[in-house]
Amino acid sequence: MAGANKKKADQSFWKFIKWFWILFVTGIFAVAALFLLASWGAFGELPTFESLENPQTNLASQIISSDGELLGKFYLDDNRTDVSYEDLPQNLVDALIASEDVRFREHSGIDWYGTLRALFFLGKRGGASTISQQLARQLFVGVRSRNKFETIKQKAMEWVIATRLERSYTKEEIMKMYLNIYDFGNNADGIRSASRIYFGKEPKDLKIEESAMLVGMLQNSSYYNPLRREEITWKKRNLVLSQLAKYEFINDSEKDSLQAMEINLNYNPESHRDGIATYFRMYLQGFMNSWIKKNPKPALKGQRDKWNLYLDGLRIYTTIDSRMQQNAEDAVGEHMKRLQAEFFHQNTPDRNATAPFLDLDKSEINRIMERAMKNSPRWRGMKANGKSEKEIRESFTKKVDMTVFDWNSETREKDTIMTPMDSIRYYKTFLRTAMMSMEPQTGHVKAWVGGVDYKHFQYDGVYQGSHQPGSTFKPFVYAAAIDQLRLSPCDSLPDMLYCIEAGKHGNPEKWCPKNADGKYSGKMYTLKKALANSVNTVTAQLIDRVGPKSVVSIVKNLGFTREIPEVPSIALGTPDVNLYEMVGAYGAFVNQGVYVKPIMVTRIEDKNGTVLYEYVPETKDVLSKDVAYAMLNLMEGVTEGGSGTRLRHSYQKNATEYKEIITGYPYGFTNPIAGKTGTTQNQSDGWFMGMVPNLVTGVWVGGEDRAIHFSSLRYGQGASMALPIWGLYMKKNYTEKDLGISDGEFPKPENLSINVDCSKTGNDTNEEVDPGDDLDDLDF
Structure with missing residues (x-):
């Protein structure tokens, strides 16, 4: 009886060994086949060698002042400006490696140790995507599908593209490309925009804790958003700091002191309506569009045949001096606020029944307001959408929530409720x-x-x-x-x-x-x-x-x-x-x-x-x-x-x-x-x-x-x-x-x-008028 049991146990053992090797070899062949099929393009078209050498990313065009400052950018969806690897601080590089890919410098695009660990523990002890794979997904694969079969196909494509990227670029170039392409949210496309928008500085000036926050956002910038979820982002930043200590980029004492710090943002939103020289930038937009029409782009295979102001990363060097521009804007703001206060003082309804208009009767004022209404974006927009004139006019008499200009507010804005017609009159009260x-x-x-x-x-x-x-x-x-x-x-x-x-x-x-x-x-x-x-x-x-x-x-x-x-x-x-x-x-x-x-x-x-x-x-x-x-x-x-x-x-x-x-x-x-x-x-x-x-x-x-x-x-x-x-x-x-x-x-x-x-000549003795009075008034 005992012999029979032993024989049965031996058979079970060898059966287990046989199936283990069968499954193992089958798995190896399956992975190899998956890899091979992906490389043949069975799961979707792969990027060509030319596109790998010159990946098409959307870059914002930069407006640069005569003193070397960035005045603003032209972009549509991607507010991205590339920085070189040399301009990345070492603490940012260390944080990225410690948090995302500790064997980055050793593998050739795929971290097999991390892959097996992720398979064995079902991802509970970390994922397996290397920085190269994440770059491949950002550049060529796109958003990860929720369908498991599609996810497997996408993963295989990432592996193939990642290995090809490793053959085409150095490790430093891959890291630079990844940080330059990632969308950090709030118009912060790429590490330079993220650094400037969240901390008001260039990437090379980032502190360790600031770099850790930005690296933490790489997992999901929408979720780990310091403007909306500060506490969650703070915890994620501290996790990155723990990884830095774990792999001995910093010591435990440094980790503890850094983790105790709050997130200290210096938020500087970048949009076409923010910053300095906004009016000049809008003039420049017209100048550039005219220049683009007259200057065709050299034709290159797979690229646009015309320059695109918003996508091609042009660098526009201007004569504007950022310091003088700031002085000019400050001078305008300082004086106009005072002048406007006096204008309001003189044009109250008690002092001027037709305020802000002077010397006009009601019919003349009505003509001005009618013309302004028909020239407004609201009128043009509703007309373009097929609304009748009666509907359009009625909309100008209904009160709505709006944000209007206000000199007395710190932000120069205030929220209010008024009719669109009243807002037209309100804006006419301001001197330009x-x-x-x-x-x-x-x-x-x-x-x-x-x-x-x-x-x-x-x-x-x-x-x-x-x-x-x-x-x-x-x-x-x-x-x-x-x-x-x-x-x-x-x-x-x-x-x-x-x-x-x-x-x-x-x-x-x-x-x-x-x-x-x-x-x-x-x-x-x-x-x-x-x-x-x-x-x-x-x-x-x-x-x-x-x-x-x-x-x-x-x-x-x-x-x-x-x-x-x-x-x-x-x-x-x-x-x-x-x-x-x-x-x-x-x-x-x-x-x-x-x-x-x-x-x-x-x-x-x-x-x-x-x-x-x-x-x-x-x-x-x-x-x-x-x-x-x-x-x-x-x-x-x-x-x-x-x-x-x-x-x-x-x-x-x-x-x-x-x-x-x-x-x-x-x-x-x-x-x-x-x-x-x-x-x-x-x-x-x-x-x-x-x-x-x-x-x-x-x-x-x-x-x-x-x-x-x-x-x-x-x-x-x-x-x-x-x-x-x-x-x-x-x-x-x-x-x-x-x-x-x-x-x-x-x-x-x-x-x-x-x-x-x-x-x-003896002709320099004329009596002067009061220099406080200007006698330039036209009178016919």
């Missing part, structure tokens, strides 16, 4: 602004502010907006007179009633311009004093003598592209112009009469650094050096004894509520400054153009409609609305010595043929 700053010798635009807040006011006042320039147009009349009549800043003309008859110079009717105060002093004014105090009658005499055609010819040569009528009234700034053109034109005065077209992009490169575009300056000799210098001398008078004199104040005299709100800034400039203020009819537009030897800056302030303005010249003049922005901006610039903004004299031409020293 634009500012552009340019280096006149090169045409490099250093700062571009198209409005107070791009998210809520998307119309760009620098390039899209056009407005009457008021007295800032007068220098072009004076330049024509000095150039053609050989006048000097010291020549004098009388301030008296002066008329140009109908028909002369194409004038449609008799034109007798008045000064802003409606008076004529009868005194003789040097050209320098006349321009400084914006004496309209003197300007009228000059354009009568040179003719409007000559003035139009000059401004056309100075870069103005809009149609300008050849009539005398243009002398007082009646044609619409944009700030971009004005700054470019004023640059010629500083650049010894040579116009240099404003430039914003110096170079475009592809993702590999190949130069695709380099700009060539566009220049034109418009004025002689002597005439240009004489114009600077004329406009220095504006800041020495005219409407720009407040730039010289080092303290406030006779401070009033008005001065504290509008001009409560002790600028205290002592260096040479040439400039011109401008104010149009009814104070609808306020301008200031300011120049130092290596920087020309223009500022415009006004309402969305001409009927939105201050009721008095005191608040609505260019010296109150626009000049303070220039003053604040330049003060900020001068505190940063590295910017190299000049505070010296304007270069004087040798053998100057035009007399600019009026003290030698």
Whole structure:
């Protein structure tokens, strides 16, 4: 009996051994067959050798400032910018290896030890996917299927692709590609975006605990999201730190102290509406789209035949200086908040029943609101969706939740409930602004502010907006007179009633311009004093003598592209112009009469650094050096004894509520400054153009409609609305010595043929007007 049992046991043992080897060999053959079938493409098309060598990933295009800072990016779904392995911190590399693939440097794409462990313990002691396999899935396989059979096929494809990747790339390249391609959520595509968005720094500057958090997110960035699940993300980060200690990348003491730390985020969202230079970036988007249409991409097999701004990882090098841009935006925000507060104070329903409109009756206001409603995105969107006009109009009268702009909020936003029609009126109460700053010798635009807040006011006042320039147009009349009549800043003309008859110079009717105060002093004014105090009658005499055609010819040569009528009234700034053109034109005065077209992009490169575009300056000799210098001398008078004199104040005299709100800034400039203020009819537009030897800056302030303005010249003049922005901006610039903004004299031409020293002529004794009042108002 015992022998029979022993025999039976022996048979069972050998049967077990036989089936073990059968199953083992079958398993080996099954795995081999699975691997072989996957390599033959039985489970789906595998990437070609070319695509393995050049995997197609979507890269955001970068906008780079002249001082090397990232201003923003252009992307659709993938906000990705590649970084090299050398720019990855060692603590990030260690965390990735310790947490995801401790035998990464030893295997050839597949960790068989990890695979067998995962099979034996059914994944309870860790998965088996190597970094190479995870990269293969990200690049070529895609989202893991929930179907078990599909999962097995995908896994086999990952194995094949992983081994091929290992043959094509070094370990460092594989690790770099994996970190660059992973989506960390919140528009953080790739390690560079993740580092900048979550911690506000470049990857090379990440601390150990920060690297551990980002590595922990690799398992599932949606679940381990520090913005939504901070505690869970904290625990996952600490698990990564434990792995670092387990494999002796850090010691236990370091682990304990790091695990005790909270997650210290420095969240910096990256979107098209956040960050600095938002208006400039939107202009740049149009520039790039135009460039792409004109510049085909070299045809390569398997790649797009046109450049894609959002996918091809272009590097766009701009002239914008990030420091000056920030100074400009800060100056705009500081002044406009104060100015807007005063505008609200003056336009309450008690003080102005038609607020924010002035001098309009109800029917005129209704026409403005009707036009605004039909131009709104809501109207256009509903119409495109087939809604009837009745339905659309009704939607504008129903209250809805919305987020609107608010100067008094820290975020400049507030949540409220109002009708869409009320929101249109609400936004019309806000004054708008634009500012552009340019280096006149090169045409490099250093700062571009198209409005107070791009998210809520998307119309760009620098390039899209056009407005009457008021007295800032007068220098072009004076330049024509000095150039053609050989006048000097010291020549004098009388301030008296002066008329140009109908028909002369194409004038449609008799034109007798008045000064802003409606008076004529009868005194003789040097050209320098006349321009400084914006004496309209003197300007009228000059354009009568040179003719409007000559003035139009000059401004056309100075870069103005809009149609300008050849009539005398243009002398007082009646044609619409944009700030971009004005700054470019004023640059010629500083650049010894040579116009240099404003430039914003110096170079475009592809993702590999190949130069695709380099700009060539566009220049034109418009004025002689002597005439240009004489114009600077004329406009220095504006800041020495005219409407720009407040730039010289080092303290406030006779401070009033008005001065504290509008001009409560002790600028205290002592260096040479040439400039011109401008104010149009009814104070609808306020301008200031300011120049130092290596920087020309223009500022415009006004309402969305001409009927939105201050009721008095005191608040609505260019010296109150626009000049303070220039003053604040330049003060900020001068505190940063590295910017190299000049505070010296304007270069004087040798053998100057035009007399600019009026003290030698005896014509420098005119009585000055109050420099606190700007007499630029147009009055016909």
